[in-house]
Amino acid sequence: MAFASVGLKDADVAKALEGCKDAGKFNHKTFFQACGLASKSAEEVKKAFFIVDQDKSGFIEEEELKLFLQTFKAGARALTDAETKDFLKAGDLDGDGMIGADEFIAMVKK
Template identity: 40%
Template sequence: MGENSNFSEAELSVFRSLFDSWDGNKNGVIEKEEIGDVLRAAGQDPTNAELDGFMERADTDKNGVVDFQEFVNMIDEVKKNTPKETLLQEAFKSFDINSDGKVSSKELKEFLQGYGEKLTDQEAEEIIKLGDVDGDGMLNVDEFIRALQEFD
């Protein structure tokens, strides 16, 4: 994977897991419909035009699907062209399922289960506690960003 030198082996492993979770029918590529499914699971409601735009940018060999290399290239482009703070704020919105400005342990668990991660209630609560500065049992956007930056 010489083309992926912008990322560590650990990052590539995470990207592979994410890619595999997006590949709903497990055929080794991500199809337009699967992208829509993932975005809807994350609380988005993409239009056909938005999905077409995503495919236009990601599917660089124009074969109608996104392979792993194209997926990694897309992540690299987003990372290069989007301020980190903006990426983290967008990530927070995906976790904040009820849009109340806070991420609870229930929302964290529910979001991660949508990507095949199995957490117990206790594990989700422990993760929230790690970043919960104000002690309210939830993460606001600043706590969320601070917690993720500590793991960077």
């Protein structure tokens, strides 16, 4: 699991994924708490950012957010359009339509 390098435990990630397995049930704050990411250092959260940033652009764009759960476990569901837009809105502090590393850290640590 890629997130083991960030110090997340498989059981915690599985629990977090189970909590949002149904469409419309994803809440980023709840997910970050359940998987343990919220309790990690800013440096560890930044490592997680680069895992989610699949295209290595330095930003997490809407399409990467849609597939966010799949970065934690292959076969996990894609976020709904509404969940994706809410997630982006929560993290995009400067309004550029993307989430940068600092924005991601701020969102996770909130």
